[in-house]
Structure formats: C-alpha cells, structure tokens
Amino acid sequence: MASSPAPPPALISVPRITTLIASLLVSLSSGTNYVSFSCWIAYAPQLGAKLGISHTQLNIVALAGNVGVYSSGPIWGRIVDSRGPRILLAGAFLSLLIGYSGIRYLYDRGLPPNTSTLSILGFCVLVASSYLTGSGGNAGLVSAVNSTAKTFPDQARASTTGLVISGFGLSAFFFSSISHLLFAGNTSAFLLVLALGTSFPMIMGFFFVRPIPLPEQEGYEILAHRPRSLSRGAAMAEDTLPNVYGKKLWQSGDFWLLFSILSMLSGTGLMYINNVGSMSQALYAYKNPNYNEVEASGWQATQVSAISLMNFLGRIFIGLVSDLAKNKYDMPRSYSLVLVSFFFFISQVVAANEDRIENLWVASTLLGLAHGSVFSLFPTVCLEWFGMPHFSENWGYLSLSPMAGGNLFSIFFGRNLDKHDVTKTPPMVKVARVAAPQCLLGLECYVDTLYLTAGATFLSMLLSIWAGYRDRRKIAASREKKEFSRRGGVPWEYNEERRDD
Structure with missing residues (x-):
C-alpha cells in the first residue's frame, strides 16, 4: 500500500x-x-x-x-x-x-x-x-x-x-x-x-x-468546473486565484490599466534617477563662481545615497502597508497604488520648486521611497489580478512598461537640458567656470520636464483610484455570487451578463 x-x-x-x-x-x-x-x-x-x-x-x-x-x-x-x-x-x-x-x-x-x-x-x-x-x-x-x-x-x-x-x-x-x-x-x-x-x-x-x-486551504487551484476565468479581486473573494495569460492577458483592460500606471510612474523614477546628477550639478553651479568638482561630486553622491536607501526601505514599507490594509481593514492591495502615485507626484512637485542644492535630497528621498514602493507593490497586484500559474510571465510583460515611459521622459529631459546649455547662458548671469558644456541656469535647466512628470504622476493617481474602485466593485459582486451559491444557486449562472471590462 x-x-x-x-x-x-x-x-x-x-x-x-x-x-x-x-x-x-x-x-x-x-x-x-x-x-x-x-x-x-x-x-x-x-x-x-x-x-x-x-x-x-x-x-x-x-x-x-x-x-x-x-x-x-x-x-x-x-x-x-x-x-x-x-x-x-x-x-x-x-x-x-x-x-x-x-x-x-x-x-x-x-x-x-x-x-x-x-x-x-x-x-x-x-x-x-x-x-x-x-x-x-x-x-x-x-x-x-x-x-x-x-x-x-x-x-x-x-x-x-x-x-x-x-x-x-x-x-x-x-x-x-x-x-x-x-x-x-x-x-x-x-x-x-x-x-x-x-x-x-x-x-x-x-x-x-x-x-x-502551501497548505491546501491557501486555495491555489483553479476550480475545474468554472466555465471561465475569474477576475482579480473577484477570485480572491472566492478563496482561489485567476489564471489569465497569453491572448487573454493582452485583451484585458486590467492589464493595460496597470501597464499605463506603471509606465508613467516607473518612467518618472528612471528619468529622475538617470538625470539627478545633472540636476545636482546645475543647481550647484548656478551663480557659483567657486565651482569645485570634488564638492559637486559629493552633492551627486548625496542624491544617489538618498535614492538608494529609500528605494530599499520603500520596498519593505509598501509590503507591510498593503498587507496590513488587506488583512486588518479588508482593503484590496490595489488601493495602495494611490499612495504610491501620491509619493511620486509630491516628489516631482518638490523637485520643481527646489532651487537650492542643499535641499534637493528631500525630493530624492521621496522619489526613492516611491520608486522602491512601486516595484514592490505591482508584482503582488499582478499576481492577485491575473493569477499564480503564469505570474512571472505576466509580470515580465507588465515590467516592459518602464521602457516606454522611461525613454520618453529621459529624452524630454535631455532636450530640455540641451536648450539651456552653457553657450546660451545670458551674459548677465554669474556662473561657475567649467570646462565641459553643460547647463548652468539652475532649476530653469530642467523644470519643464518636472512639470511633465508631475502631470503624468497626477494622472497615474487618478487611474489608481479607478483601479481600486474597479477592484472593490468586482470583489463585492463576487461575494454576492458566492452567497447566492451557498443558498443553492449555480455560481456561474448568477448575473452571467456581468463580465470584466
């Protein structure tokens, strides 16, 4: 036996x-x-x-x-x-x-x-x-x-x-x-x-x-008698997970909603990270006749350290927050997308209004917290919305989105900087003497880009509110259907005309 x-x-x-x-x-x-x-x-x-x-x-x-x-x-x-x-x-x-x-x-x-x-x-x-x-x-x-x-x-x-x-x-x-x-x-x-x-x-x-x-009660199985895949939050409400992948993933409005939010948020983060050295240099050089390469490098290193350490803490922070919100207050993890989008928006507003190199670390700290949070939260939301069986493949497709936003915002930043290079500096502006061509006009060198990313992150905040609303609505509908089945009905016959967008 x-x-x-x-x-x-x-x-x-x-x-x-x-x-x-x-x-x-x-x-x-x-x-x-x-x-x-x-x-x-x-x-x-x-x-x-x-x-x-x-x-x-x-x-x-x-x-x-x-x-x-x-x-x-x-x-x-x-x-x-x-x-x-x-x-x-x-x-x-x-x-x-x-x-x-x-x-x-x-x-x-x-x-x-x-x-x-x-x-x-x-x-x-x-x-x-x-x-x-x-x-x-x-x-x-x-x-x-x-x-x-x-x-x-x-x-x-x-x-x-x-x-x-x-x-x-x-x-x-x-x-x-x-x-x-x-x-x-x-x-x-x-x-x-x-x-x-x-x-x-x-x-x-x-x-x-x-x-x-995991123990059996975790409920990873996709129930074989279901004629169609369950949605996201709806599946979690029924103690199981969906299985959306391949063609269905690309046809899903939920996928493109997350793709759009992640593209704008991560694109903003990559633009800032890749160009914070130039931002730091522009602020330090503006009206500074005693430009010092060593001191300039020190300010750049300060931004790198602030971003990196807060990036690390942000990834832990958002995991704890989203777990607490879900387990104690029954809030979908998608609600945390609003918080992350808000961090990004505030970081860009602060950076767009900061013209002193001594205070740029504040914007860098907020950006690092936001950027770390977004790449910790999105994989979990991806798993909840599309399922475990193809989780890593789905997340791989979703994580292509930074290439769109990151390249777009970085190109805009570069062109904005080029418009204000040292050869176009007004003669009445007192600036440092440096060997390499660069923008020496301080905040003016790049602030237009920050206006663009601030707008994009605000739009992401609105889309995140919409994502959380959709999630909550589908969870409520799923629980109603579950209650209906307990009373003797057939689950998939309940309100069959209500399908995912």
Whole structure:
C-alpha cells in the first residue's frame, strides 16, 4: 500500500525561512546595474577614459544593461512558471560571470598601441557584456520573487516579496560601498568583485531557492468546473486565484490599466534617477563662481545615497502597508497604488520648486521611497489580478512598461537640458567656470520636464483610484455570487451578463 505524501511544512518553518533568506541573498546580488546605478558610477568614468569611448557610447552601454533587465522578463518568467527556478539561477550565474568578466577583460586590456578609441568589435562586446549583466540579474530576481510568492500565503505575501525585492534595490548601493571602502581607485579589482560577488550567490540559490508548497486551504487551484476565468479581486473573494495569460492577458483592460500606471510612474523614477546628477550639478553651479568638482561630486553622491536607501526601505514599507490594509481593514492591495502615485507626484512637485542644492535630497528621498514602493507593490497586484500559474510571465510583460515611459521622459529631459546649455547662458548671469558644456541656469535647466512628470504622476493617481474602485466593485459582486451559491444557486449562472471590462 502506497504511503500518503508528507504534508506541507508549517507556515513558520525552517524550509520556508531558508527559501526567504536564500532568495534575499540572490536578490541582493541581482541589481547591480539597476535602480540606483551607483555601481555604474563607480567604474563608468574610468572605463570611458581607458577605452576612449564617449559619453554617448557610455550611455549606450548603460542602456544595454537596462534593456537586459526589461527584455528578458517575459522569457525568464515563462521558464520559471513552467520549469522552476533552477534554470534561471544557472543562467544568472553564467550571465553575470561572463558579463562582468567581459567588461573587466576589456578594461584590463585597454587600447592597442597607436589607437585612441575602442574598435567597433570591442564596443559591441562591451554592449553585449552589459546586456548579460542586466539579463542575468533579472533572472536571479525573477527566480527569487517567484519562489517567495509561492512559499508564503496571501496574508504575508506582499511583505515577504517586498523584503526580497528590497535586496534588489539595495544591491548597487551595497557593492558600490564595497568599492569605496576597499577598492577606491582600483577599477579592475572592483569589476572582479562584481563578477564573483554577483554570480557565486546564484550557486547557493540553485540549492536553496525553491517554492515550498502551501497548505491546501491557501486555495491555489483553479476550480475545474468554472466555465471561465475569474477576475482579480473577484477570485480572491472566492478563496482561489485567476489564471489569465497569453491572448487573454493582452485583451484585458486590467492589464493595460496597470501597464499605463506603471509606465508613467516607473518612467518618472528612471528619468529622475538617470538625470539627478545633472540636476545636482546645475543647481550647484548656478551663480557659483567657486565651482569645485570634488564638492559637486559629493552633492551627486548625496542624491544617489538618498535614492538608494529609500528605494530599499520603500520596498519593505509598501509590503507591510498593503498587507496590513488587506488583512486588518479588508482593503484590496490595489488601493495602495494611490499612495504610491501620491509619493511620486509630491516628489516631482518638490523637485520643481527646489532651487537650492542643499535641499534637493528631500525630493530624492521621496522619489526613492516611491520608486522602491512601486516595484514592490505591482508584482503582488499582478499576481492577485491575473493569477499564480503564469505570474512571472505576466509580470515580465507588465515590467516592459518602464521602457516606454522611461525613454520618453529621459529624452524630454535631455532636450530640455540641451536648450539651456552653457553657450546660451545670458551674459548677465554669474556662473561657475567649467570646462565641459553643460547647463548652468539652475532649476530653469530642467523644470519643464518636472512639470511633465508631475502631470503624468497626477494622472497615474487618478487611474489608481479607478483601479481600486474597479477592484472593490468586482470583489463585492463576487461575494454576492458566492452567497447566492451557498443558498443553492449555480455560481456561474448568477448575473452571467456581468463580465470584466
């Protein structure tokens, strides 16, 4: 007689805690070229100087890393949903090791004699290496988040996944701090630390990051007798989860609603993060005849630190808030979208009215909190609205949205800055003497872009209110249908004409 399978471990147990800790360590090794970009700052100038590549080419290399993060999401998501996390962790190990080793090899080799610029082939290798670091880091994150979401129940899911994602936000700050403390001035050694320090934790994750089955009452099954997929909040009200993916996902108004909100919010965050150095420099240089490069770099580092640390805290904060709101006050997690949108809006309003470099950290702190919160909250909302079976694939498609908003707002920022470069500075304005062309008009250099992003984030706030209203309405309808079925009716015959928008 065959023995019955062992029951799943308790919710607070060694296997679940092991998965959580291992997932956090993997996440901490996965975000070195994303979010705060402080790792890139730590070696990009030296890389450009030694290889003779321009600022434009450096931006292309940095963009390749970001594209690696975004474009690989749907692919890694589909694999982890169907095959588990081990393939992703193996891919992350190879991608990160090869990517950072390739960058280090090109840096150590330098330029051949009698040449002043990197060859086209060498530049292509550099771009490909940067892409691998982004793709590999995203593979590590996807495996960690997917395993954590499947390991913990709904009551603690936002908090635990938020904790894991927080490691991704802290990754660049962690490794750049190591660079400043232990390898100041030694770019080759720092690149070696990145190659080994980001890849080898994936081996540990290969053995310890895995989803732990939940007790049966968690209700992950999609009831076989249902003739159609349940919506979002509606499914949660009936103690199950939906299963929306593929063509149905792309035809879903809910998907495009979340896509639009995330595109505007994350696009605002990426624009600010990628250009806060220029903002800081413009404010510091305005009417400052004693311009000092070292002091200017210090103000830039202040913004990076503020954004990175608050990014980390924001990912934990929103998980705790959304779990508390759902568990204690029966509020859908989609309600927290309004709070996150409000943080973004306030950060842009503050930045648009701050003309002193000493106070820019306030806007940077708010932006970091908002940006961290948005990438912690949206995966959980995605899971609730579209289901667990294809969660990572769906989140991969949804996370393509920052490419739209981020590129649009960043291009607008660049053009706005170009209109106010140093050659167009009015002669009566007293400015610092600097060698490189740049805008020296302070807040005027970029404030028009902040007006645009403030408008976009305000629109996101309105759309978030609409998303929460839709969620609440569908949950109420689902509970009515559930009550109807308890009285002896057939669930799917109740109000059948009411379908999702």
